[in-house]
Amino acid sequence: MTTEQGDQVSPQVSTSHANESxxxxxxxxxxxxxxxxxxxxxxxxxxxxxxxGFPIWWKTTSIYxxxxxxxxxxxxxxxKACRPVFPLEIHLATPSMQPIEAQYLLRxxxxxxxxxxxxxxxxxxxxxxNDSATVSHNAENGMEGAINAEAQAPDTTLxxxxxxxxxxxxPRSELHAATTQLDVFYPPSxxxxxxxxxxPLSAFIAEELQRLYGEEKATIAHILSGHTGGLxxxxxxxxxxxxxxxxxxxxxxxxxxxxxxLFTPGSEPSSWDIEAAVKEYLSPLLQAFEPxxxxxxxxxxxxxxxxxxxxxxxxxxxxxxxxxxKKEDLSAFVNAAEWPLNPSIGNGPTINFILYVPDPSQSxxxxxxxxxxxxxxxxxxxxYLLNPTLSNAxxxxxxxxxxxSHDSLGPxxxxxxxxLLTLLGTPSTPASLPxxxxxxxxxxAATLLLSASSTMGSLARLTESLPxxxxxxxxxxxxxxxxxxxxxxxxxxxEGRFGAALASARVAETExxxxxxxxxxxxxxxxxxxxxxxxYLPLLGPVGVPLVVSLLKELKRIAAGRKARRAAAAA
Amino acid sequence: MIDRKLVVFGAAFxxxxxxxxxxxxxxxxLTGRVEVSTPVNSFxxxxxxxxxxxxxxxxxxxxxxxxxxxxxxxxxxxxxxKTWPLPTAIFYIIVDxxxxxxxxxxxxxGQSINSRFHxxxxxxxxWNGVSVAAWFLFNPFTIATCLARSTSVFTAxxxxxxxxxxxxxxxxxxxxALGLASYLSLYPALLFIPLVLVCYDQRAQGPQAPKIALFIxxxxxxxxxxxxxxxxxxxxxxxxxxxxxxxxxxFHLLVPDLTPNVGLWWYFFIEMFDSFREFFxxxxxLHLASYVGGLTARFRRQPLFVITSLLxxxxxxxPYPSISDASLFFALLPLYRHxxxxxxxxxxAVSAILYSTLLGPAFYHLWIYAGSGNANFxxxxxxxxxxxxxxxxxxxxxxALRDEWEQDNPGQQGTEVRQV
Numbered sequence: 001m002t003t004e005q006g007d008q009v010s011p012q013v014s015t016s017h018a019n020e021s022x023x024x025x026x027x028x029x030x031x032x033x034x035x036x037x038x039x040x041x042x043x044x045x046x047x048x049x050x051x052x053g054f055p056i057w058w059k060t061t062s063i064y065x066x067x068x069x070x071x072x073x074x075x076x077x078x079x080k081a082c083r084p085v086f087p088l089e090i091h092l093a094t095p096s097m098q099p100i101e102a103q104y105l106l107r108x109x110x111x112x113x114x115x116x117x118x119x120x121x122x123x124x125x126x127x128x129x130n131d132s133a134t135v136s137h138n139a140e141n142g143m144e145g146a147i148n149a150e151a152q153a154p155d156t157t158l159x160x161x162x163x164x165x166x167x168x169x170x171p172r173s174e175l176h177a178a179t180t181q182l183d184v185f186y187p188p189s190x191x192x193x194x195x196x197x198x199x200p201l202s203a204f205i206a207e208e209l210q211r212l213y214g215e216e217k218a219t220i221a222h223i224l225s226g227h228t229g230g231l232x233x234x235x236x237x238x239x240x241x242x243x244x245x246x247x248x249x250x251x252x253x254x255x256x257x258x259x260x261x262l263f264t265p266g267s268e269p270s271s272w273d274i275e276a277a278v279k280e281y282l283s284p285l286l287q288a289f290e291p292x293x294x295x296x297x298x299x300x301x302x303x304x305x306x307x308x309x310x311x312x313x314x315x316x317x318x319x320x321x322x323x324x325x326k327k328e329d330l331s332a333f334v335n336a337a338e339w340p341l342n343p344s345i346g347n348g349p350t351i352n353f354i355l356y357v358p359d360p361s362q363s364x365x366x367x368x369x370x371x372x373x374x375x376x377x378x379x380x381x382x383x384y385l386l387n388p389t390l391s392n393a394x395x396x397x398x399x400x401x402x403x404x405s406h407d408s409l410g411p412x413x414x415x416x417x418x419x420l421l422t423l424l425g426t427p428s429t430p431a432s433l434p435x436x437x438x439x440x441x442x443x444x445a446a447t448l449l450l451s452a453s454s455t456m457g458s459l460a461r462l463t464e465s466l467p468x469x470x471x472x473x474x475x476x477x478x479x480x481x482x483x484x485x486x487x488x489x490x491x492x493x494x495e496g497r498f499g500a501a502l503a504s505a506r507v508a509e510t511e512x513x514x515x516x517x518x519x520x521x522x523x524x525x526x527x528x529x530x531x532x533x534x535x536y537l538p539l540l541g542p543v544g545v546p547l548v549v550s551l552l553k554e555l556k557r558i559a560a561g562r563k564a565r566r567a568a569a570a571a
Numbered sequence: 572m573i574d575r576k577l578v579v580f581g582a583a584f585x586x587x588x589x590x591x592x593x594x595x596x597x598x599x600x601l602t603g604r605v606e607v608s609t610p611v612n613s614f615x616x617x618x619x620x621x622x623x624x625x626x627x628x629x630x631x632x633x634x635x636x637x638x639x640x641x642x643x644x645x646x647x648x649x650x651x652x653k654t655w656p657l658p659t660a661i662f663y664i665i666v667d668x669x670x671x672x673x674x675x676x677x678x679x680x681g682q683s684i685n686s687r688f689h690x691x692x693x694x695x696x697x698w699n700g701v702s703v704a705a706w707f708l709f710n711p712f713t714i715a716t717c718l719a720r721s722t723s724v725f726t727a728x729x730x731x732x733x734x735x736x737x738x739x740x741x742x743x744x745x746x747x748a749l750g751l752a753s754y755l756s757l758y759p760a761l762l763f764i765p766l767v768l769v770c771y772d773q774r775a776q777g778p779q780a781p782k783i784a785l786f787i788x789x790x791x792x793x794x795x796x797x798x799x800x801x802x803x804x805x806x807x808x809x810x811x812x813x814x815x816x817x818x819x820x821x822f823h824l825l826v827p828d829l830t831p832n833v834g835l836w837w838y839f840f841i842e843m844f845d846s847f848r849e850f851f852x853x854x855x856x857l858h859l860a861s862y863v864g865g866l867t868a869r870f871r872r873q874p875l876f877v878i879t880s881l882l883x884x885x886x887x888x889x890p891y892p893s894i895s896d897a898s899l900f901f902a903l904l905p906l907y908r909h910x911x912x913x914x915x916x917x918x919x920a921v922s923a924i925l926y927s928t929l930l931g932p933a934f935y936h937l938w939i940y941a942g943s944g945n946a947n948f949x950x951x952x953x954x955x956x957x958x959x960x961x962x963x964x965x966x967x968x969x970x971a972l973r974d975e976w977e978q979d980n981p982g983q984q985g986t987e988v989r990q991v
Contacts, residue, residue: 040868043868044864044867047864049861052857053853056854057850060852061846061847540854
């Protein structure tokens with residue numbers, strides 16, 4: 001700026017003699033060299049502006065909007081891209097039957113099952129558990145070849161073993177608690193013969209299976225229908241229990257932090273065999289949950305842990321010969337103010353498990369209404385009141401043991417395992433744990449599929465409605481990862497591979513969340529175009545005006561010079 | 572003459588040594604001042620880098636050190652500055668004296684008065700080299716910079732040596748010195764065009780003038796080669812090329828550290844919306860660079876004056892300015908003693924600078940330590956400081972223009988200026 005100011009001043013100096021102001025000498029004319037210099041100065045500034053300034057302006061203020069497959073995202077959100085189906089494959093093992101009979105039984109049972117089912121997305125597919133089943137499966141998927149038959153084969157949900165047993169009036173069933181096997185004992189006389197239209201055995205099996213998967217079916221229907229309603233046939237009690245369970249369980253997370261805390265109002269017990277207890281009672285469960293979530297385990301011991309002063313004291317109940325707490329007072333245990341219950345360890349929610357050992361003077365301590373010693377706090381954790389055998393201290397009173405052994409922690413940790421299952425939203429039926437875990441996998445896959453899809457829809461709507469926000473390339477790549485994994489989830493579900501479906505759904509959910517909560521997108525949401533004037537003008541206005549004016553003057557001079565030359569040439 | 576020079580240099584040496592010995596805490600106090608030490612020249616940060624370097628860790632780990640890596644082996648030669656402050660201090664004093672010697676050379680070449688196309692009218696108004704050196708050596712800003720052991724003095728050395736070699740005709744040495752200065756703090760590279768014009772004018776006065784385009788290209792190649800050589804040495808020291816490039820030049824260019832200083836950038840970028848930050852970084856840097864072309868075109872006859880006024884512009888508008896940049900500008904100003912009678916706002920400029928020099932530390936104290944002020948207090952003072960400097964730059968520019976005009980129009984001396 002300085003130069004230009006000087007430039008304009010110096011060649012145009014006008015002189016005035018102070019003592020003879022009447023005579024005005026005109027300023028000396030500008031030399032061509034001076035004009036040339038001025039042109040160069042102005043050109044030097046404009047060269048910088050045009051060749052460096054404008055590219056920088058263009059480069060730094062253009063909003064990068066990566067292309068997003070909006071339609072596909074909306075399709076997912078509207079459920080058009082994928083109709084999740086849950087074909088459960090159930091193997092029928094018939095060691096003591098003729099193949100013809102078994103085939104017939106299979107067909108009639110399948111028929112009965114299909115008649116009973118009124119929720120099409122969730123259906124049971126029966127297969128005979130022998131080699132022929134696998135072979136026929138391979139023949140169907142001939143394209144993929146036999147090599148990846150192992151990977152392509154659907155998960156076997158349940159094996160039904162039909163065992164003939166003499167002396168039975170009607171068939172009966174027995175579910176193994178630790179495996180995915182259902183034994184059905186039947187009187188040999190009830191083996192169906194192809195001539196009869198329906199057999200009591202196939203009806204029994206169908207009914208049994210229907211009962212086994214009733215809760216799961218209702219839950220999935222509940223989730224897929226968007227929590228508005230489930231199946232018509234679902235009994236009100238079942239619907240209530242499902243929605244209650246969904247309310248109590250934690251929101252799904254990639255990683256849960258389990259925090260085990262030992263609280264006691266006195267100085268004892270001051271140590272516990274927590275490592276061994278976790279290893280024995282919890283680790284197998286956590287391993288089983290591995291496909292669903294990751295877990296970290298933290299523990300702490302807190303001595304002299306008192307209740308909040310406002311919390312009501314336990315009362316002694318003569319009839320029970322125990323100290324009792326009222327149900328409504330149990331909230332005193334969620335005492336984050338005085339007990340260091342870590343609200344968050346790293347990323348992901350924390351599930352708290354509290355083992356409370358009451359003071360010897362108040363032992364045993366139970367809940368008044370139902371004499372329970374443990375309870376669950378929805379979406380938070382669980383509490384267990386441990387009343388150890390008291391030992392006589394030297395001073396006459398009684399005291400807690402100084403150390404809680406591995407065995408004495410057993411019941412507490414069994415309870416905690418149960419509470420963990422509940423908090424993670426595992427259904428309460430059927431009785432077999434592997435089956436419940438499988439159900440849990442299916443439910444989680446459905447939940448994640450829906451949630452990632454709806455996140456995609458929200459992201460699509462957001463980018464549509466705010467054309468000025470930037471979309472970084474990372475968001476686009478997250479979206480494409482999400483969509484491809486959603487597709488994979490859907491096809492895995494259709495093929496009945498629920499473990500693989502959940503794995504894909506987890507990736508999809510993580511990526512969907514990452515793309516939706518991308519930080520750099522939010523910056524310009526509240527930045528309308530008119531604000532840009534306020535950003536540009538205060539600095540660039542004052543700088544720009546002299547530059548533009550000098551440019552115009554220079555252009556005018558050049559134009560005038562040209563006209564004069566043309567006139568001279570014409571003359 | 573020699574005696575006077577000895578006296579001035581000796582007195583400057585003794586004065587600095589006395590200050591250090593009488594007030595042992597003064598160097599550390601000055602090192603901590605934001606007016607003297609910026610993130611790119613702070614001696615404290617150099618010590619941090621040195622500690623990491625001696626411990627065989629990359630000096631740029633930890634993100635406090637942003638200076639050129641070649642300073643590290645140099646300072647590794649000195650004993651620890653905490654326990655043995657004197658050797659380092661004496662080294663800095665010697666650098667100051669060497670700079671003053673370069674100034675003497677520049678002044679005695681007479682380039683500021685008589686150059687190829689230009690011959691000032693008021694030739695008799697001039698100071699000799701020793702006076703110019705004395706003006707530099709006894710400038711409180713220079714003394715404070717020296718005591719604070721700011722590494723800007725090495726950049727100043729590079730620039731002064733480049734100029735002194737250019738005016739004495741050693742164009743190759745001039746380019747090497749400019750390469751050193753550019754390597755140390757990046758912005759001196761903008762001085763290339765006026766400096767190469769000084770060299771060219773010097774050469775063109777000789778028997779056969781080379782072609783100007785070829786001359787400029789050769790010297791640009793020389794500058795690039797010298798910078799490349801220094802970068803190569805740095806890679807040998809640090810091992811990781813991109814790490815040190817982004818920690819030093821990336822830091823200069825992107826201005827991530829907004830610690831207050833006497834410049835105008837920090838407050839502006841604190842307030843700026845994040846999405847416009849990159850754009851305004853570009854605007855600020857272009858603003859700094861755009862003066863080069865305009866000034867060079869206007870003052871083709873006096874390239875040395877272009878260098879002087881550009882140093883003034885840099886002292887105001889560069890990203891991390893300190894008083895050492897101002898002291899370098901003030902060091903070259905006395906070369907233009909013959910312009911002083913033509914300047915119109917000297918009083919105002921000098922008052923503004925003195926005012927901000929005194930009130931700056933006070934307002935900084937109010938803001939940071941006493942807590943009774945806020946950032947605007949200090950920012951207002953830096954505005955006044957920049958205003959004072961800009962008036963000075965603008966006024967000398969005006970005076971130089973007026974001088975040229977009077978030379979072109981004899982018989983108009985003493986007439987009043989009026990804008991029409």
